[in-house]
Amino acid sequence: xxxxxxxxxxxxxxxxxxxxxxxxxxxxxxxxxxxxxxxxxxxxxxxxxxxxxxxxxxxxxxxxxxxxxxxxxxxxxxxxxxxxxxxxxxxxxxxxxxxxxxxxxxxxxxxxxxxxxxxxxxxxxxxxxxxxxxxxxxxxxxxxxxxxxxxxxxxxxxxxxxxxxxxxxxxxxxxxxxxxxxxxxxxxxxxxxxxxxxxxxxxxxxxxxxxxxxxxxxxxxxxxxxxxxxxxxxxxxxxxxxxxxxxxxxxxxxxxxxxxxxxxxxxxxxxxxxxxxxxxxxxxxxxxxxxxxxxxxxxxxxxxxxxxxxxxxxxxxxxxxxxxxxxxxxxxxxxxxxxxxxxxxxxxxxxxxxxxxxxxxxxxxxxxxxxxxxxxxxxxxxxxxxxxxxxxxxxxxxxxxxxxxxxxxxxxxxxxxxxxxxxxxxxxxxxxxxxxxxxxxxxxxxxxxxxxxxxxxxxxxxxxxxxxxxxxxxxxxxxxxxxxxxxxxxxxxxxxxxxxxxxxxxxxxxxxxxxxxxxxxxxxxxxxxxxxxxxxxxxxxxxxxxxxxxxxxxxxxxxxxxxxxxxxxxxx
Ligand SMILES: Nc1nc2c(c(=O)[nH]1)N[C@H]1C(S)=C(S)[C@@H](COP(=O)(O)O)O[C@H]1N2
Ligand SMILES: [Mo]
Numbered sequence: 001x002x003x004x005x006x007x008x009x010x011x012x013x014x015x016x017x018x019x020x021x022x023x024x025x026x027x028x029x030x031x032x033x034x035x036x037x038x039x040x041x042x043x044x045x046x047x048x049x050x051x052x053x054x055x056x057x058x059x060x061x062x063x064x065x066x067x068x069x070x071x072x073x074x075x076x077x078x079x080x081x082x083x084x085x086x087x088x089x090x091x092x093x094x095x096x097x098x099x100x101x102x103x104x105x106x107x108x109x110x111x112x113x114x115x116x117x118x119x120x121x122x123x124x125x126x127x128x129x130x131x132x133x134x135x136x137x138x139x140x141x142x143x144x145x146x147x148x149x150x151x152x153x154x155x156x157x158x159x160x161x162x163x164x165x166x167x168x169x170x171x172x173x174x175x176x177x178x179x180x181x182x183x184x185x186x187x188x189x190x191x192x193x194x195x196x197x198x199x200x201x202x203x204x205x206x207x208x209x210x211x212x213x214x215x216x217x218x219x220x221x222x223x224x225x226x227x228x229x230x231x232x233x234x235x236x237x238x239x240x241x242x243x244x245x246x247x248x249x250x251x252x253x254x255x256x257x258x259x260x261x262x263x264x265x266x267x268x269x270x271x272x273x274x275x276x277x278x279x280x281x282x283x284x285x286x287x288x289x290x291x292x293x294x295x296x297x298x299x300x301x302x303x304x305x306x307x308x309x310x311x312x313x314x315x316x317x318x319x320x321x322x323x324x325x326x327x328x329x330x331x332x333x334x335x336x337x338x339x340x341x342x343x344x345x346x347x348x349x350x351x352x353x354x355x356x357x358x359x360x361x362x363x364x365x366x367x368x369x370x371x372x373x374x375x376x377x378x379x380x381x382x383x384x385x386x387x388x389x390x391x392x393x394x395x396x397x398x399x400x401x402x403x404x405x406x407x408x409x410x411x412x413x414x415x416x417x418x419x420x421x422x423x424x425x426x427x428x429x430x431x432x433x434x435x436x437x438x439x440x441x442x443x444x445x446x447x448x449x450x451x452x453x454x455x456x457x458x459x460x461x462x463x464x465x466x467x468x469x470x471x472x473x474x475x476x477x478x479x480x481x482x483x484x485x486x487x488x489x490x491x492x493x494x495x496x497x498x499x500x501x502x503x504x505x506x507x508x509x510x511x512x513x514x515x516x517x518x519x520x521x522x523x524x525x526x527x528x529x530x531x532x533x534x535x536x537x538x539x540x541x542x543x544x545x546x547x548x549x550x551x552x553x554x555x556x557x558x559x560x561x562x563x564x565x566x567x568x569x570x571x572x
Pocket of ligand 1 (some may be wrong): 291292293294295296297339340341342381382385414415416427428429432433434435
């Protein structure tokens with residue numbers, strides 16, 4: 001990028017923004033990672049973006065949607081900061097006002113998060129203040145390009161002779177400069193387009209007839225770029241250092257220190273043959289490291305088990321409060337439960353099966369004695385996220401757990417450490433509260449949990465579904481016997497039958513592998529005598545109530561996708 005005044009102005013804006021964000025991080029080490037402006041604003045975005053956009057992000061980026069959001073936010077911020085730099089050269093106050101506006105946004109975002117206190121405003125305030133200082137230093141202070149060739153003529157008359165700044169070296173022919181102008185122009189190249197990008201009728205300070213020079217004086221440029229280098233470096237050091245420090249304040253050590261009790265009721269052994277162990281088939285028990293993760297938390301909540309409390313309150317006769325030690329002292333059960341996300345597309349992989357250790361929620365509800373009509377239990381996470389579960393479901397005898405263990409270990413931090421809910425038969429968004437700190441008894445009429453006002457159904461029983469894991473569309477298949485296999489689920493009802501068909505022909509019964517319980521998925525397989533050509537494979541499951549999965553295709557919103565998983569393959 002050549003050192004045209006425009007590029008330098010944009011660079012000044014970006015550097016100011018980098019300093020603002022970098023300086024806020026170490027402050028957020030004290031006030032908590034969610035008060036860091038980038039994360040706080042990103043969190044606000046997560047909460048307010050329209051549902052289709054969010055769904056699009058999950059579709060495109062999958063589990064990386066959060067990284068995509070943070071990178072996207074940072075890129076957008078850089079573009080706006082560059083624009084502010086360009087504006088600041090003409091009117092410093094516009095640049096400063098822009099920084100003030102972003103500071104206000106950062107403060108508002110930090111203060112409106114669940115559990116925020118006044119100190120959470122500090123990272124944005126400190127960052128914004130330093131960012132403003134840096135912008136001033138570049139535009140009108142000690143690091144100023146001397147003088148900004150296209151800054152408003154103050155003393156000099158409009159017809160003043162070109163300043164020394166115009167004497168710089170010409171831009172290399174054909175070099176392009178990213179001009180983010182007030183009219184939103186894109187990348188443009190060469191001197192002529194620089195003229196086009198000159199101020200419009202809004203009348204910034206460039207005098208008529210005075211062309212902005214393409215290069216600034218070398219010594220002025222050197223000082224400026226040295227300033228950029230030093231400040232950007234400092235921002236990177238404080239930003240990354242602060243981020244690292246904040247991470248060290250996490251709870252991974254506390255998690256490793258947790259000794260899980262043995263269950264009074266162990267999980268049934270996985271029957272021989274439950275796992276067909278085929279290369280492309282999802283294993284019966286999902287390894288914790290490969291378990292899908294879905295939540296609204298941009299930074300994973302770090303909940304100290306020492307200070308963790310669970311309040312069970314609301315419309316109950318005997319509210320109680322439990323510490324982590326209280327919970328661990330209770331009789332624990334261990335169960336396999338397959339957890340599924342309502343956002344799972346037909347054929348998708350937002351589903352996993354794990355062995356959970358925990359206290360039956362039913363027993364806790366018996367103790368608090370819910371009042372008549374308290375038909376909803378709202379699980380509330382430390383970060384304010386909520387889900388609403390029917391009280392009746394939690395008390396109907398199924399293994400709904402306040403879980404502390406997953407696959408024989410304390411819950412991973414990103415899966416809800418120290419305590420989460422797991423309810424067989426319900427999608428995660430209405431039942432699987434991670435980092436849970438409250439169970440509040442209320443009614444569906446009185447309270448809408450997080451996803452309900454965002455267009456999702458208040459009731460979220462898991463729909464019967466089935467998936468073909470092998471073969472996959474791009475597999476090389478040779479004619480002859482081919483094993484078609486996958487998983488099917490209808491949690492808490494159980495899968496009684498899986499059928500496969502080829503090219504819309506008759507449905508054929510697949511073989512069901514044994515499974516632990518009705519609360520988990522089941523593997524299935526079917527031997528296909530494949531003939532050369534293009535073929536379409538489809539699968540459907542029937543649950544133990546006798547209801548067969550519908551072929552009608554419906555989207556994930558509002559209460560889970562329907563339709564048959566369909567796979568196109570080529571046989572040679
Ligand atoms: N605190 C909190 N808990 C949450 C969520 C969330 O956004 N925040 N998402 C829910 C959803 S939509 C699902 S599908 C499950 C996913 O659990 P997992 O990430 O452990 O797979 O968590 C549920 N629990
Ligand atoms: Mo979900």
